[in-house]
Amino acid sequence: MTDKDVLRRGMQVLGVAIREEPRIFAAAVGASALYGATTVASALILGQVTDRVIVPAFRDGETTTAAMVTTFAVVFGIALLKALGIVGRRLWAGVMQYRLQATYRRRVTRQYLRLPLAWHHRHPTGALLSNANADVEAAWFPIAPLPMATGVVVMLVLAAVSMLATDWALALVGFVIFPAIFFLNVAYQRRQGPLAMRAQELRADVSAIAHESFDGALVVKTLGRENEEAARFEAAARELADANIAVGRVRALFDPLLEALPSLGVLLVLLAGSIRISHGDLDPGELVQIAYLFTLLAFPVRAIGWLLGDMPRAIVGYDRVRSVLDAEGESSYGDAAAEKTGPAGLQARAVRFGYLDGADVLSDVTFDVEPGRTVAVVGPTGSGKSTLVSLLVRLVDPSSGAVLLDGTDLRDFRAGGVAAAAALVPQQAFLFDDSIRDNITLGLDVPDEDVRAALRIAQAEEFVDRLPDGIHTQVGERGTSLSGGQRQRIALARALVRRPRLLVMDDATSAVDPRVEAAILAGLRDGGTGPSTVVVVAYRKATIALADEVVFIEDGKVAGRGPHQELLESSLGYRRLVDAYERAARDREQNAAAAPADDLTEDEEVPA
Amino acid sequence: MTTATAPTPLSAPAEKQQSGWAVLRRGLALSPEFKQGIAVTLVLAAIATAGRIIVPLAVQQTIDNGLRGDGGTDLALVRWMVAGAALAVIATAICSYAMNVRIYHASERGLATLRVRAFRHVHDLSTLHQQTERRGSLVSRVTGDVDTITRFIQQGGLMVVISAGQLVVVTALMLAYSWQLTLLVWVCFAPLFFLLKAFQKRVAAAAVAVRVHAGRMLGAISEPVVGASVVRAHGIEERTAARIDEAIDGHRVAQTRAQTLIALTFPMGEVAVGVANAAVVIVGVLLGVDGQLTLGELVAFLFLVTLFVMPVQFGVEVLNEAQNALAGWRRVLEILDAEPDIADPGAAGADLPRGPVEVRFDNVGYAYPDGPRVLHGVDVTLAARSRVAVVGETGSGKTTFAKLLTRIVDPDEGRVLLDGIPLTGVRFASLRARVVMVPQDGFLFDASIRDNVRYGRPDADDAAIGTAFADLGLADWLAGLPLGLDTPVGQRGESLSAGERQLVALARAYVADPDLLVLDEATSAVDPATEVRIQRALDGLTRGRTAVFIAHRMSTAESADEVLVFDRGVLVERGPHRELVGAGGTYSRLHASWAAQQKPAAD
Known part of the structure; x- marks a missing residue:
């Protein structure tokens, strides 16, 4: 982007902000204009006081009480007005900035809720989080200096007018010095901006390395890689130090320059002013006024530079936020309601699914689940089971084919219709930063007895009761205070309390102790929450045994269907997968019988 | 002092x-x-x-x-x-x-x-x-x-x-x-100092509140992202939106409160300048009339006052x-x-000689700092070159046993000895080269599979890494990845499934070529066929080394030379599977329960 583009695009972003909050902006600019005007006025008044009060008093050796009182009132009054302007400017600038942040965070997160899961899959979690947080913040960063910068424009115009009205020669000095300060500051921001951004990135790198290294501490320790990790961290830390020094050098150069320029300006005013006074074209009060104005204006003029300095970052932030807000792709809903009661029937019809950039994960998957039946989906790691499960509850839509619930295409249900009939228990349980009870009900109005019943079937009642506040215990962000197995059981209770007509479990008890899992499965079979149709992804035979039928998935295709025993006989792949342990045990027994002393003789140490 | x-x-x-x-x-x-x-x-x-x-x-x-x-x-x-x-x-x-x-x-x-x-x-x-x-x-x-x-x-x-x-x-x-005017200026600014200090406290408190609310807001806005599928699966979009709104508004209100305080604090300096200027002019004029001050000095004072605010x-x-x-x-x-x-004895420490390691637990006990005792009086010798499975229910002390063995923690009772040398006296460089543990969660670094495996041995080339996967029976899995060894694993390895992460962690430990290998439920998340394949590969690969398997599935115990059974922190049984399985003790019970899981109930 050229500088012109940055300015144009930056102004567009500011324009958006002003259109969003016109009233607050007007108030902030009004206050800031007051601040600008009173700043110039305070110098004017000091000049007037010098000419009308101070000089005559020193000349005549006397003064009046009236002059004293007026002087005090005017000088102090202007200072109060200026203070008022500053309060309003800062306050409303903050309010505007925070309101914009809140508005855009709300819009971005609404979009996250609205966009289909397929869209989420295409975007890394970290990027989405920073869109809603850091990018929104960056986009509205220039709002903080914006009112001040507009106030400064007012200040500069008034100062120019007052200088011209006072003396053309001194005004000329001003017209040299102030543009110089302005451009120096623009150059400053432009030099510093990229360096500061780089330092910020490196700071994030240092933090990421520390996070990763401490998270993986056990691996670091067990492989004895502490020094290598320290070296990796040191490289990043040194690079950050160098980047900070680069930023520091720019500051070290420009800060003194920006301080020196107005001082030189005042000195020039003194020189030119003295000459003008000697010719009788100026009086001392006017000289004081202009010199004082110089010292007052020196700092605020920089605000325009800050505004311009924030722009590149704001544009990047705004563009990223915009790309979320403009994202297309909404799940379409029909108007079918899932009014039926009792277990649901489920059909997968020639379902094909592929992620945007890859080969098909599933192809031509067809099977039926009769109402009230339990079907196990079995397949090796990476065969597409989890994808299938997310299609069954319409987290994603198939690329072609259809999934039907009670004969209705999932896409024809109205929003919330599928969720009302079907519940999914995912492999990785996600808990909200909330109490256990609220994590189970998720806003559903259910009595405590039902929550307890669900917890009981999920084998979670016992450990929940041992928690300090029972079902009202807060679980912390993402449930970090609970173990993986405990989180899974809460997620299971969450599904059960909804009395789903279709319950889909995606290897949902993998982190649970085998014995506890057995109890959970027994509870499900006893129909503790009323009759429902169950689809369960499983490895363990006991889980599979619960099923009336097995769908065996291999490489994204249905490689076999039927009752467990039938499949064992008809499908070699299936037999290999589920019988692995038994076969291993059998093999071992045979080997042991054939060569009993095998492992004692085989690896004699080679004598040194 | x-x-x-x-x-x-x-x-x-x-x-x-x-x-x-x-x-x-x-x-x-x-x-x-x-x-x-x-x-x-x-x-x-x-x-x-x-x-x-x-x-x-x-x-x-x-x-x-x-x-x-x-x-x-x-x-x-x-x-x-x-x-x-x-x-x-x-x-x-x-x-x-x-x-x-x-x-x-x-x-x-x-x-x-x-x-x-x-x-x-x-x-x-x-x-x-x-x-x-x-x-x-x-x-x-x-x-x-x-x-x-x-x-x-x-x-x-x-x-x-x-x-x-x-x-x-x-x-x-x-x-x-002028000393009089100096005093006057100080009198005008002294209250400012105390006023600012008082306000600063409140500003700091408000800033803390903003940080707390910001944390809460970040948590809330992560819900529709991290919990995207849960929100959809249960159709709770509106509830989630309401939670987000509440957190965002809380943050905004806290920000505004802090900003109000700052906005009120900031111009106090201006007011002080105003008061000081007015006072300086009046007193200065009076002094000047008295002949105690020149005009230039008075004007200079007005400039000097502005230099007071900033400091x-x-x-x-x-x-x-x-x-x-x-x-x-x-x-x-x-x-x-x-x-x-857990200090490295450094140069003073001993080196472990290469070759199979004999492990001895000499009456070892361990309690977490300020926590309950999790291991009591463990006294056991694991022969060099033996394959040992450690079993027990969750919380029985299995993982602590592994941590003591690899000196992630030190016992507070008794000693752990490798080849007769107390662990605390072994140099870390030697210990970590000889003894490697594969932890349960298979943590990976945000890099390629190649770099992650190399973490076990930095000089391993592609051929060595390929061989490692092949030896473990995982060549097919690796070949199935479109990018092969270049496949990025994502943060904490989360682009891979839990099972796949364990496969990479296993290869990483394998290239490190240790003499004592400790696996802490290192294959708990892979499918049974793959697990059995790995197990079989490991059986061969651990020959000539000492291997300790902390086992989740009893299939591992069945193939071990010896099984250690833990129950509530105590080593209750030890011996080969075939002896223990019928002995009617803890192991029999654990094994029976596991076996029942493996068999269809209908059988």
Whole structure:
């Protein structure tokens, strides 16, 4: 982007902000204009006081009480007005900035809720989080200096007018010095901006390395890689130090320059002013006024530079936020309601699914689940089971084919219709930063007895009761205070309390102790929450045994269907997968019988 | 003040917090870079400070001597004076530049050293892997806390000296003009100092509230992202939106409250200037009428008053910042002062000779610090070259056994010996090369599969890595990945499934080529067929080594030479599977329960 583009695009972003909050902006600019005007006025008044009060008093050796009182009132009054302007400017600038942040965070997160899961899959979690947080913040960063910068424009115009009205020669000095300060500051921001951004990135790198290294501490320790990790961290830390020094050098150069320029300006005013006074074209009060104005204006003029300095970052932030807000792709809903009661029937019809950039994960998957039946989906790691499960509850839509619930295409249900009939228990349980009870009900109005019943079937009642506040215990962000197995059981209770007509479990008890899992499965079979149709992804035979039928998935295709025993006989792949342990045990027994002393003789140490 | 109460290294929490000065002294001692060339920097600072009064001085001189000198206007004097003052301003700027550069250099280099030291030290502290909830705070020790110190030193530390210097120099010049007006100006600004200080406290409290709300808001906005599928699966979009709105509004209100306080605090300086100016004019005129003050001196005072605001405002801000910086520095020093509880004996330690390792637990017990005892009197010898399975229910002490064996923790009773050498006496370099554990969660670094496997042995080439996967029976899996070894695994390896992460972790341990391999439920998340395949491969690969399997599935125990059975922290049974399975003890029960899981109930 050229500088012109940055300015144009930056102004567009500011324009958006002003259109969003016109009233607050007007108030902030009004206050800031007051601040600008009173700043110039305070110098004017000091000049007037010098000419009308101070000089005559020193000349005549006397003064009046009236002059004293007026002087005090005017000088102090202007200072109060200026203070008022500053309060309003800062306050409303903050309010505007925070309101914009809140508005855009709300819009971005609404979009996250609205966009289909397929869209989420295409975007890394970290990027989405920073869109809603850091990018929104960056986009509205220039709002903080914006009112001040507009106030400064007012200040500069008034100062120019007052200088011209006072003396053309001194005004000329001003017209040299102030543009110089302005451009120096623009150059400053432009030099510093990229360096500061780089330092910020490196700071994030240092933090990421520390996070990763401490998270993986056990691996670091067990492989004895502490020094290598320290070296990796040191490289990043040194690079950050160098980047900070680069930023520091720019500051070290420009800060003194920006301080020196107005001082030189005042000195020039003194020189030119003295000459003008000697010719009788100026009086001392006017000289004081202009010199004082110089010292007052020196700092605020920089605000325009800050505004311009924030722009590149704001544009990047705004563009990223915009790309979320403009994202297309909404799940379409029909108007079918899932009014039926009792277990649901489920059909997968020639379902094909592929992620945007890859080969098909599933192809031509067809099977039926009769109402009230339990079907196990079995397949090796990476065969597409989890994808299938997310299609069954319409987290994603198939690329072609259809999934039907009670004969209705999932896409024809109205929003919330599928969720009302079907519940999914995912492999990785996600808990909200909330109490256990609220994590189970998720806003559903259910009595405590039902929550307890669900917890009981999920084998979670016992450990929940041992928690300090029972079902009202807060679980912390993402449930970090609970173990993986405990989180899974809460997620299971969450599904059960909804009395789903279709319950889909995606290897949902993998982190649970085998014995506890057995109890959970027994509870499900006893129909503790009323009759429902169950689809369960499983490895363990006991889980599979619960099923009336097995769908065996291999490489994204249905490689076999039927009752467990039938499949064992008809499908070699299936037999290999589920019988692995038994076969291993059998093999071992045979080997042991054939060569009993095998492992004692085989690896004699080679004598040194 | 701090007389000889010898600090007892064991009672760290009981010890009194180090005073601010002590922290500063220790901190400076640990980062010698800060003090390098500090004398020159201070001289530069003194010059830079003195430079601030050039302008008011020039104004006074011009008015009093240039314009009102006895011979009317003395333009020559004004010219010389302006030229001299301009040179002084330029010299001041150059000194400021040099001073700033020196500060940035010294502070950044010094803090990088501190950061790296603290980071390295954290890896020696066992809290790192015992108290996962403390990890975040450990990270902030080497990031945020150090940044606070940097900010303080660069923008606060020396600036506070300069500000104080500025007050001194300005006051000195004022005194040279008029002691009465000087007193007056001080009287006008003294309340400002206390007023700002009082407000600063409230501002700081409001800033803390903003941070708390920001944390809450970040948590809420992560829900529709991290929990995207849960939100959809249960159709709770509206509830989630309401939670987000509440958190966002809470944050906004806290921000506005803090900003209101700041907005009210900020212009207090302006008001003080207004009062001071008005008072200076009135009293100055009265003094001037009395002949005690010249016109130039009075005008110079008005310029000097503006130089008062900045140091006062700054001083208050820096006082607050100093508290934070000292607190941050104290926290970093705490880390460095914490004794590494699992210490490397270093050069004094013994090397383990290569070859199969014999393990002996000599009446070992372990309790977590301030926690329950998790292991009691374990007394067992594992023969070199044996394959041992350790089984037991969750919480029986299996994982603690593995951690003791690999010296992730040290026992508080008894000893662990490898080949007769106590573990505490083995050099880490030797221990970590010979003994490798594969932890349960298969943590991977955000890099390619190749780089992750190389973590076990940095000089492993592609052929060696390929062989490792092939030896483990995983060549097919690797070949199935479109990018092969170049496949990025994502943060913590999360682009791979839990099972796949374990496969990479296994290969990583395998290339390290240890003599004692400890696997802590290292294949718990892979499908049965793959697990059996790995198990079979491991059976072959661990020949000639000692291998300890912490087992989740009993299939592992079946193939081991010996099984150790733990129950509530006690080693209750040991022996080969075929002896234990029928003995009617804990193992029989565990095995029967597992076997029932494997068989369809209908059978």
